[in-house]
Amino acid sequence: MALQSIWTGTITFSLVAIPVRLVKAVRPDRISFRMLHAKDYSPLIRAFYCPDEDRMVPPGEIVRGYEVGPEQYIEVTEDELDSVSPERSRTIEIMDFVDVSDVDPLYYDRPYYLAPGRGGEKAYGLLVQVMLRTNRGGIAKFVLGEREHLVLLRVSGAALSLVTLHYSDEVVPAAETVPEEKEEGGVEEEKDRMARTIRRMEARFDPARYRDDRRRKIMALLGRKEEVEAPVEAPTSFEDTQEGPGDLVAVLQESVRKLKGVR
Amino acid sequence: MVSRALWKGQIHFGDFDVPVKLHTAVREQRIQFHLLHSRDHVRLRQHMLCAYEKVPVPREEQVRGFEVGEGRYIIVDDDELERLEPEGNRTIEIHDFVRGGQIDPLYFDRVYYLAPDVMLRGYRALAEALGETGMEGICTWTMRKRSYLGSLAAKGKAMRLITLRHADEVIDAGSLDLPVTGLSDRELEAGVNLVTALSAPFQPEKFKNDHQKKLRELIDRKAAGEKISILRPRQRRATPPDRLLETLEASLKKAV
Amino acid sequence: MKRIAARIGERVVSLSNLDKDLYPSYGFTKADVLEYYRRISPCILPHLRDRALTLKRYPDGIGGDHFFEKRCPAHRPGWVETANIPQSGGEEMTVCLVNGLHTLMWVENLASLELHVPLARVSTPGIPDSMVFDLDPGEGADVIDCGHIALALRDILGDLGLECFVKTSGKKGLHVYVPLNREETTFDDTRRFSKTLAQVLERSYPQKVTSVMAKDARKGRVFINWSQNGPSNTTVCVYSLRARESPTVSLPLAWGEIERLTRQADPGEFQFIHSDALQRAERDGDLFSGLLELRQTLPGF
Numbered sequence: 006m007a008l009q010s011i012w013t014g015t016i017t018f019s020l021v022a023i024p025v026r027l028v029k030a031v032r033p034d035r036i037s038f039r040m041l042h043a044k045d046y047s048p049l050i051r052a053f054y055c056p057d058e059d060r061m062v063p064p065g066e067i068v069r070g071y072e073v074g075p076e077q078y079i080e081v082t083e084d085e086l087d088s089v090s091p092e093r094s095r096t097i098e099i100m101d102f103v104d105v106s107d108v109d110p111l112y113y114d115r116p117y118y119l120a121p122g123r124g125g126e127k128a129y130g131l132l133v134q135v136m137l138r139t140n141r142g143g144i145a146k147f148v149l150g151e152r153e154h155l156v157l158l159r160v161s162g163a164a165l166s167l168v169t170l171h172y173s174d175e176v177v178p179a180a181e182t183v184p185e186e187k188e189e190g191g192v193e194e195e196k197d198r199m200a201r202t203i204r205r206m207e208a209r210f211d212p213a214r215y216r217d218d219r220r221r222k223i224m225a226l227l228g229r230k231e232e233v234e235a236p237v238e239a240p241t242s243f244e245d246t247q248e249g250p251g252d253l254v255a256v257l258q259e260s261v262r263k264l265k266g267v268r
Numbered sequence: 269m270v271s272r273a274l275w276k277g278q279i280h281f282g283d284f285d286v287p288v289k290l291h292t293a294v295r296e297q298r299i300q301f302h303l304l305h306s307r308d309h310v311r312l313r314q315h316m317l318c319a320y321e322k323v324p325v326p327r328e329e330q331v332r333g334f335e336v337g338e339g340r341y342i343i344v345d346d347d348e349l350e351r352l353e354p355e356g357n358r359t360i361e362i363h364d365f366v367r368g369g370q371i372d373p374l375y376f377d378r379v380y381y382l383a384p385d386v387m388l389r390g391y392r393a394l395a396e397a398l399g400e401t402g403m404e405g406i407c408t409w410t411m412r413k414r415s416y417l418g419s420l421a422a423k424g425k426a427m428r429l430i431t432l433r434h435a436d437e438v439i440d441a442g443s444l445d446l447p448v449t450g451l452s453d454r455e456l457e458a459g460v461n462l463v464t465a466l467s468a469p470f471q472p473e474k475f476k477n478d479h480q481k482k483l484r485e486l487i488d489r490k491a492a493g494e495k496i497s498i499l500r501p502r503q504r505r506a507t508p509p510d511r512l513l514e515t516l517e518a519s520l521k522k523a524v
Numbered sequence: 525m526k527r528i529a530a531r532i533g534e535r536v537v538s539l540s541n542l543d544k545d546l547y548p549s550y551g552f553t554k555a556d557v558l559e560y561y562r563r564i565s566p567c568i569l570p571h572l573r574d575r576a577l578t579l580k581r582y583p584d585g586i587g588g589d590h591f592f593e594k595r596c597p598a599h600r601p602g603w604v605e606t607a608n609i610p611q612s613g614g615e616e617m618t619v620c621l622v623n624g625l626h627t628l629m630w631v632e633n634l635a636s637l638e639l640h641v642p643l644a645r646v647s648t649p650g651i652p653d654s655m656v657f658d659l660d661p662g663e664g665a666d667v668i669d670c671g672h673i674a675l676a677l678r679d680i681l682g683d684l685g686l687e688c689f690v691k692t693s694g695k696k697g698l699h700v701y702v703p704l705n706r707e708e709t710t711f712d713d714t715r716r717f718s719k720t721l722a723q724v725l726e727r728s729y730p731q732k733v734t735s736v737m738a739k740d741a742r743k744g745r746v747f748i749n750w751s752q753n754g755p756s757n758t759t760v761c762v763y764s765l766r767a768r769e770s771p772t773v774s775l776p777l778a779w780g781e782i783e784r785l786t787r788q789a790d791p792g793e794f795q796f797i798h799s800d801a802l803q804r805a806e807r808d809g810d811l812f813s814g815l816l817e818l819r820q821t822l823p824g825f
Contacts, residue, residue, distance in 0.1 A: 019519030022504040053312040070304040088499040095501040103470040127509040130449035135459035153479030162441030173472040192393040199397035202282035208364035212435035236340040238737035
């Protein structure tokens with residue numbers, strides 16, 4: 006769970022600049038399986054493989070390409086990507102502060118946390134306090150890799166979170182799916198009965214109450230299996246199974262012979 | 269154009285059943301890059317390789333292990349996992365209703381629009397009841413052999429279902445180990461005034477993805493054989509803590 | 525979250541959730557875990573010193589999820605000593621060095637119940653300070669069988685003029701360590717030696733011993749895991765707690781005690797918990813101190 010920085014840069018609004026680190030706010034699934042080779046339980050690694058050269062390609066030899074025709078690509082480098090809007094690739098510039106309750110959850114995409122960078126602790130603390138008091142969040146754009154994200158900066162717990170937002174043209178208008186009202190008569194009475202049930206079922210939101218059943222079942226399965234079968238062990242390096250040096254074997258065998266025997 | 273429904277089922281709570289259809293609420297349009305080998309621009313494929321011998325291992329020779337100790341694994345096969353998958357009964361079961369706005373957005377995963385299925389009455393009544401009470405329904409359901417946790421809410425006459433992350437998928441803000449900083453009343457007041465001065469209504473249409481267009485242009489220029497000049501991003505100097513108040517006040521003067 | 529600031533020497537360690545029960549079926553809170561490690565620190569710290577720590581964290585206690593963490597968490601206080609060690613991909617990884625009580629307390633505040641360390645120090649990555657035989661009973665075998673094998677190992681090694689030390693794994697097995705502390709001895713040497721010895725024993729006692737990991741081969745036998753002698757392998761540190769139902773400890777034992785317990789043949793007697801460890805440490809000091817001091821040479825190397 007090491008909170009590794011995904012990106013480092015600066016939040017700015019007007020003349021204020023706050024150094025920050027972007028870190029993960031969610032981890033998808035903590036049951037992590039490792040793929041192993043069925044033959045000897047050697048661990049497998051996901052790697053890029055060049056079919057033409059029949060070998061693994063080290064990270065230094067991988068580049069990004071845009072497909073312009075069949076098997077035809079234009080290579081685009083990191084530096085070139087940064088050059089598209091250099092001012093946004095190290096800066097999260099807040100353009101507007103908005104009432105966070107005005108941002109429809111429909112726009113929310115992926116959440117992250119922002120942690121203060123060196124020297125930015127005080128200004129970071131101030132922004133958190135001010136956002137809490139005003140119920141406001143900051144709308145900004147910033148570039149991460151090949152994408153420019155529209156983001157909302159807001160407070161989660163005592164931290165700043167950054168949620169990437171969908172652009173408005175990515176959101177399907179609701180009218181596409183809910184048919185316009187047809188004459189079907191009033192639903193007053195049914196609505197009232199539902200509202201009564203809803204009020205009766207009111208609770209506080211406590212995410213820990215809704216356990217992930219799938220996870221729980223997998224953990225239970227693993228527990229059962231660990232009880233009845235010894236875990237397999239992966240070899241720790243690629244080694245042949247040859248004999249040790251002859252003289253060492255002889256010396257050790259001699260020692261073993263002297264033993265009274267293992268009970 | 270009406271999108272095709274992804275899934276159909278019925279919302280259940282108390283003695284009510286409301287049949288609904290799920291539709292996507294978001295369609296992403298993004299420029300897609302591929303990964304190439306730098307030497308010959310051959311498109312690379314991901315493979316599973318033996319960590320030691322660095323040779324590809326075919327699918328049928330791969331097994332899934334759960335690490336129970338350094339380098340020790342319990343092997344779990346597909347059948348065993350398959351048997352754990354829930355049987356779907358097409359019911360979105362509401363367990364509780366909570367006041368709207370209580371859920372930290374860090375829990376939000378995907379949003380689906382709900383459309384009425386078969387008949388409109390129940391749907392309209394539920395949307396109105398949720399609107400009137402200001403509540404959201406916390407529900408679970410099984411879709412395509414996976415169980416989901418979600419929140420059902422009304423927006424105007426329509427209802428939506430947001431899938432929620434489970435509690436242990438969301439990292440606690442406490443693990444950031446944030447330092448406690450002392451702030452003076454004057455600093456806070458200046459901060460509040462500045463943020464208020466810089467506030468505007470949220471208008472998503474205002475923000476266009478022009479970056480995408482610029483990226484497209486860059487690709488076209490490269491395709492035409494042009495050389496791209498590299499622009500280096502600059503890092504802004506941090507506002508020094510002892511000049512925070514001064515900077516806030518100067519910003520405020522600029523804003524009004 | 526409840527936090528308190530604890531002063532340790534000149535440093536302040538922030539501790540949280542102290543009343544969280546980390547061993548629920550036994551009843552042992554995070555405060556108890558911290559107290560155990562504080563009291564055992566004179567014995568455990570020399571064995572952790574300058575070694576890349578692998579954390580095994582149980583934020584929700586035994587029964588909850590756990591994870592291994594080799595990287596030193598990024599959100600660490602500035603005084604935590606770290607080292608950068610190269611990884612196979614050519615990248616570097618920052619690891620924690622538990623070189624003082626404050627770091628030990630910080631690591632335990634992260635609920636890292638088990639502490640795992642490699643055989644080499646970060647300054648000399650290819651040079652193991654010792655050689656280890658991890659004796660692991662397969663299905664149908666138990667710690668008593670491990671006791672017999674451990675005693676056999678002691679006799680064979682003794683015959684070659686090598687002194688060795690033994691500790692419980694805190695789970696089902698035993699760990700036999702041979703101190704080396706010589707710059708000339710590499711992992712290649714210890715792997716070759718330990719593997720050969722395991723194979724010779726396997727050939728002499730095929731019904732009792734196996735040197736291979738395959739599950740089937742381990743049935744009813746003791747697996748002598750020689751392959752722990754690698755630069756990237758880690759073994760649970762002596763005096764570390766284990767994540768079992770009760771807070772057991774990987775505890776050093778005198779050879780005389782191994783003889784006695786093996787004769788008694790009651791596997792339960794091989795289980796030691798936190799209080800046993802503290803009592804013994806007070807009475808006997810660190811039975812493993814020789815591991816860090818004794819310089820020995822493997823024959824033929």
